[in-house]
Amino acid sequence: MASAHPAVLFEPASGGKVRCTACARYCVIPEGSHGFCYVRKNEGGSLVLLSYGLAAAVQVDPVEKKPLSHFRPGARVFSIGTVGCNWRCQYCQNAEISQESEIRGRPLSPSRAVERAIELGCQGVTFTYNEPTIFIEYALDVIRAAHEHGLFANFVTNGYMTPEAVALIGRHIDAVSVDFKGSGEAGFMRRYISAKGPAPILETMQGLQELGVHVEVTDLIVPTVGDSAEAIRTLAREVRERLGPETPFHLLRWHPDYRMMDLPETPISTLERLHAVVKGEGLRYAYLGNVWGHPLEHTYCASCGAVAVERYGFLIRSWNLDEDNRCAECGHPVPMVGRLLEDYTPMMAHAVA
Numbered sequence: 001m002a003s004a005h006p007a008v009l010f011e012p013a014s015g016g017k018v019r020c021t022a023c024a025r026y027c028v029i030p031e032g033s034h035g036f037c038y039v040r041k042n043e044g045g046s047l048v049l050l051s052y053g054l055a056a057a058v059q060v061d062p063v064e065k066k067p068l069s070h071f072r073p074g075a076r077v078f079s080i081g082t083v084g085c086n087w088r089c090q091y092c093q094n095a096e097i098s099q100e101s102e103i104r105g106r107p108l109s110p111s112r113a114v115e116r117a118i119e120l121g122c123q124g125v126t127f128t129y130n131e132p133t134i135f136i137e138y139a140l141d142v143i144r145a146a147h148e149h150g151l152f153a154n155f156v157t158n159g160y161m162t163p164e165a166v167a168l169i170g171r172h173i174d175a176v177s178v179d180f181k182g183s184g185e186a187g188f189m190r191r192y193i194s195a196k197g198p199a200p201i202l203e204t205m206q207g208l209q210e211l212g213v214h215v216e217v218t219d220l221i222v223p224t225v226g227d228s229a230e231a232i233r234t235l236a237r238e239v240r241e242r243l244g245p246e247t248p249f250h251l252l253r254w255h256p257d258y259r260m261m262d263l264p265e266t267p268i269s270t271l272e273r274l275h276a277v278v279k280g281e282g283l284r285y286a287y288l289g290n291v292w293g294h295p296l297e298h299t300y301c302a303s304c305g306a307v308a309v310e311r312y313g314f315l316i317r318s319w320n321l322d323e324d325n326r327c328a329e330c331g332h333p334v335p336m337v338g339r340l341l342e343d344y345t346p347m348m349a350h351a352v353a
Contacts, residue, residue, distance in 0.1 A: 005052030007040060008137050009164055018042045021164040023086040023133050024200035037134040038101045039084040052138045054105030055113075056097040057081040057129045060120050061349045064314035066156050067289055069299060070248045071175045071214050071337045072124065073309070074316055074344035077154070078117035078352075080108070080142070081129025087158055088194040089181065091222065091260040098130040099258075110141040114149055120352065123341075124174075128156035133165055143172045159201035166204055170211035175337070177250075178205045180219045182226030183235045192225070192260075198235075206242040214337050215243055218250040218289070221274060223266045226254075232274050236281035246302075246335045249283045251275055253290035268294070285335075303332035315346040 009022040016031045020040050027035035034041040039051040063075040082105055085098040092098050108116075117125050125146045127139045132155045143153040154175040161169075182188030184198030209215045217239050221227050232251075239247050251274055253266045271288050275296055278286045284302040288294050292313040299309035306329040310318040320328040325336045 004041070004043065004048040004050055005137060007047040007049045009162070009168065010040075010047035012045065016042075016045050018045065018047045020047060021162050022136055023131075023165065024160045024162055024196075025086060026162070037084045037086045037131070039082065039103060039134055049135060049137050050103045051082040051084060051105065051135050053107055053109050054082060054103065055080050055108040056083045056100070056105040057094070058106075058108065058116075058352045059349055060122060060347075060352060061126065062314045062347055063124065063126070063154075064311070064316070065349060066126060066128065066154065066177045067218060067250050067252075067287070067314065068154065068175055068177055068214075068216055068248075069250070069287060069309075069311075070216065070285065070335055071154070072152060073319075073336060073338065074341040075123040075152075075338075076121055076347065077124045077126040078113065078120060078122040079126045079128050080113060081127070082135050082138070083130065084134055085131045086134055086160055086195075087131065089258075090192045091254065091257045093255075093257045094129045095258040110138070110145045113142050114145045114151065116352065117146070117151060118149060122151065124152040124154065126154050126156060131158055131160070133157060133161050136165055136169060140169060140172060147172070157204075159204040160195060161200065161204045163203070163207065166207040166211070170208050170213055173208070173213055175214040175216070176205070176208055177216050177218055180217065180235060182222055183219050183228060183231035185226065185228060185231040188222075188226045188231075192222070202238055202242060205239075209243055216248040216250065217243075218252055220252045220254055221266045221271060222254045222260075223263055223270060225263070227266070227270050227274065229274060229277050233277050233281060236278045236283055240282050245282045245284050247283060248285045248287065249278050250287045250289045251278065253288070255290075272296070299334065301327040301330060301332050301334060303327065304330040306330065308334050316340065316344065317346075
């Protein structure tokens with residue numbers, strides 16, 4: 001059953017309509033109708049969030065799976081997703097919830113979400129699997145409860161937010177992984193995810209960083225249609241200029257899913273070629289994702305080139321930084337938020353009953 005909850009991010013429009021100000025679509029919604037995401041509805045001239053407190057997916061993950069490679073290394077996170085999304089990615093691996101129009105999920109109040117996170121030995125909560133911006137009011141209540149109990153909170157987001165959403169969440173969230181598709185190339189975004197160009201995403205990641213949020217960038221590389229070297233060069237340059245050269249940048253391997261089953265997995269050679277482009281634009285910490293066992297998964301010292309953190313997928317194999325997160329070989333600082341947990345035990349993701 002739907003759980004309607006008053007929304008915060010909206011403004012009145014003419015004729016009883018409301019204008020949602022959560023995501024960059026700025027949907028103008030007539031009375032009784034919902035926005036593009038399905039979960040934000042106009043009821044009596046006010047906007048309500050139908051999916052508040054309804055979790056469609058819950059799991060315990062390593063924070064590195066988000067991916068966040070420079071934030072609270074080794075931490076476990078309680079991951080929460082709901083139904084709906086503000087994008088229509090043709091290859092979405094979570095389409096069964098993100099493209100769902102029926103409001104469903106198990107009841108999970110903010111206080112209970114934090115209780116479960118603590119019970120399961122998590123150090124943080126993560127909003128992921130679908131776009132958290134569309135349920136921002138619910139996420140914010142969970143974040144407040146998490147912080148009261150010493151847990152951190154992060155978003156895995158497409159970044160298609162508004163300045164209003166950035167202002168609302170940016171003073172509360174601790175970290176974000178901003179997930180570009182096709183390097184943010186406008187034609188790719190229109191055709192394969194039903195969104196306009198990357199301007200709102202670029203502004204979101206810059207605005208969040210200015211508010212003190214740790215930002216990492218991912219780029220899902222779709223072979224043939226979304227693997228342009230020029231597009232990723234442009235994106236890498238934007239990231240360097242807006243966020244700085246030490247911003248972690250993840251190139252993710254794509255696999256066929258949902259409505260795009262006709263393309264192969266991204267060739268590793270393509271990822272390696274684009275990794276060289278990213279590094280050539282001055283980003284010091286670039287990674288390959290979804291290619292377990294590849295040497296470009298590791299964190300390398302930007303000064304001497306030594307392996308600072310050895311990784312295997314989202315598992316950490318060795319930690320070669322001192323107590324101040326300086327390279328054990330040359331003493332150069334490596335930008336990490338926090339140190340590896342003293343009792344770190346490598347873990348795989350696991351579903352929560």
